[in-house]
Amino acid sequence: MNSAKRFDILRTLLSVIIALGISFILIFMMSEQPVEAIKNLLFGPLSSKRNMGNVIESMIPLIFTGTGVCIMFSANQINLSGEGAFQIGGLAASCVAIYFTADILSPVAALICAGLAGALFSVVPAILKVTTTASEMVSSLMINYLALYFGTYMLNNVIADPKANAASYELCEASELPVLIGGTRVHLGLIIALLVAVLGYFFLYKTKLGYELRLTGENGAFAKYSGVNIVKVVVLSQLIGGFIAGLGGGVEMLSPIYSRFNWTSLTGYGWDAIIICTLSKMNPLYTPFAALFLAYLRTGASIMSRRTDVTLEIVQITQGIIIILVVAEQFLSGYRHKLIAKEAKAALKEEEVA
Numbered sequence: 001m002n003s004a005k006r007f008d009i010l011r012t013l014l015s016v017i018i019a020l021g022i023s024f025i026l027i028f029m030m031s032e033q034p035v036e037a038i039k040n041l042l043f044g045p046l047s048s049k050r051n052m053g054n055v056i057e058s059m060i061p062l063i064f065t066g067t068g069v070c071i072m073f074s075a076n077q078i079n080l081s082g083e084g085a086f087q088i089g090g091l092a093a094s095c096v097a098i099y100f101t102a103d104i105l106s107p108v109a110a111l112i113c114a115g116l117a118g119a120l121f122s123v124v125p126a127i128l129k130v131t132t133t134a135s136e137m138v139s140s141l142m143i144n145y146l147a148l149y150f151g152t153y154m155l156n157n158v159i160a161d162p163k164a165n166a167a168s169y170e171l172c173e174a175s176e177l178p179v180l181i182g183g184t185r186v187h188l189g190l191i192i193a194l195l196v197a198v199l200g201y202f203f204l205y206k207t208k209l210g211y212e213l214r215l216t217g218e219n220g221a222f223a224k225y226s227g228v229n230i231v232k233v234v235v236l237s238q239l240i241g242g243f244i245a246g247l248g249g250g251v252e253m254l255s256p257i258y259s260r261f262n263w264t265s266l267t268g269y270g271w272d273a274i275i276i277c278t279l280s281k282m283n284p285l286y287t288p289f290a291a292l293f294l295a296y297l298r299t300g301a302s303i304m305s306r307r308t309d310v311t312l313e314i315v316q317i318t319q320g321i322i323i324i325l326v327v328a329e330q331f332l333s334g335y336r337h338k339l340i341a342k343e344a345k346a347a348l349k350e351e352e353v354a
Contacts (some may be wrong), residue, residue: 008281013182015325016293023318027310029212037308044303045296053184055292055299057257059137061086064248065269066338067200067284068277072122074204076217076284079238081140082245083270084147085118086111087263090153092117094261097175097254098159106175111192116244119239121147126238137234144273156262168261177254190253193288196244200284203240203317213237229295245270275319278326294319 025043028034045051065082072079086314096110125140159168177188204210216223216233224230248269276292280286301315 002089011280012279012326015322018325019318019321023314023319024204026314026317030287031310033308037304037310040304040307041120041297041310041314042269042299043300044307045299047303049183051180051303053186054228054339056186056190057184057255058299059265059288059291060187060189060193060255061248061252061269062272062276062294063148063197064251064286065245066280066287067197067293068118068122068239068241068244068248069277070203070271070282070284070287071200071213071244072238073277074217075213075234075237076220077126077129077238078137079122079140079232079241080137080274081238081242082273083241083266083268084140084144085122085245086249086252086269087144087266088121089114089118090241090253090263090267091249091261092246093175093253094171095154095159096213098169098254098261101174103174107173107177108252110254111174111247114250114253115136115243115247118249119243121195122200122242122245123235123238124268125232126235128236144270151261152264153316155264159261161260164260166264169260170259170271171347172255175254176256177251179256180310185256186314187255192251193248196247197284197287198298200287203333204284209233227261249300259295271296275323278323 024038027037031037043056054310068085069079069082072082093110093114096113097106100106100109102109112228121143122140124143125134125136127136129136129137155166155168161167162168180186180188180190202210204214212223212228212233213236215226216228216230220230223233243347248265252258252267252269260337276287276290279293283314297318298315301312304310305312
């Protein structure tokens with residue numbers, strides 16, 4: 001492991017420790033039962049099979065959106081449409097699961113349609129960028145609300161069940177993803193999510209297109225003069241990232257959690273993906289670990305808020321501090337320079353010996 005990777009791991013771990021330390025101080029300041037609150041935050045998810053199942057269940061959509069955003073951001077495209085792609089993917093999967101009831105084909109068709117819907121949705125800001133130079137960050141931020149309002153329109157006027165309150169017709173039973181662990185709602189989506197993360201890593205780091213994508217993200221001018229088709233790379237990266245985010249929405253909707261489509265607001269998983277992407281350093285292979293950490297922290301906070309007088313907002317503070325420290329260029333910069341100097345001296349000694 002080279003010094004850059006060691007430094008990134010160290011800085012991330014220290015960011016987490018410092019953020020948790022500040023959170024603990026705040027808990028001691030505001031709570032009448034701080035020790036109990038911290039105990040529930042740290043160990044509450046481990047207290048039962050159901051709580052641990054909630055952690056794993058919560059990390060599944062985070063892996064999908066985190067991996068998708070890693071691929072989109074690797075091309076230096078700050079495309080924030082993962083939120084809308086997840087939403088539109090859930091809607092597409094629901095429509096297929098309502099009207100297409102074939103046994104094995106129903107979930108497969110629903111997930112494929114969810115991914116395609118997410119891909120087509122996320123590529124719009126990329127096309128606007130390459131054709132009109134419109135900021136992909138602004139256009140993708142605005143387009144998310146189109147997904148929300150289109151989903152609301154479909155829910156109210158096309159797939160609404162008159163017998164249900166603000167919900168669609170029931171999804172066919174054949175489309176539901178099977179549960180993997182009895183007594184929990186951990187489902188087949190976990191396997192799909194882990195596979196997506198591994199394939200995302202293989203794509204970015206083991207294929208020519210992935211190399212071109214990362215090269216474009218690191219130095220677009222150099223990539224262009226090296227013969228890389230920048231337009232193709234940008235569009236394909238957003239298509240793939242959007243497909244993964246849309247697939248995540250489809251998996252979430254076909255999980256045992258839902259029996260009808262009832263999303264009347266954005267789920268937030270697309271915004272969470274930015275946290276996952278930051279913690280994993282845009283490496284899809286690390287997104288499951290980042291997703292597990294965030295899901296564990298939130299589950300612990302939920303348990304803490306139910307059992308003590310500390311509210312859920314403490315997790316928002318922790319997340320914010322972690323992100324600030326991870327992205328801060330000057331945090332531990334002195335130590336990084338020492339590592340680089342140490343490696344350079346070692347290499348110089350080896351050359352002298354040789």
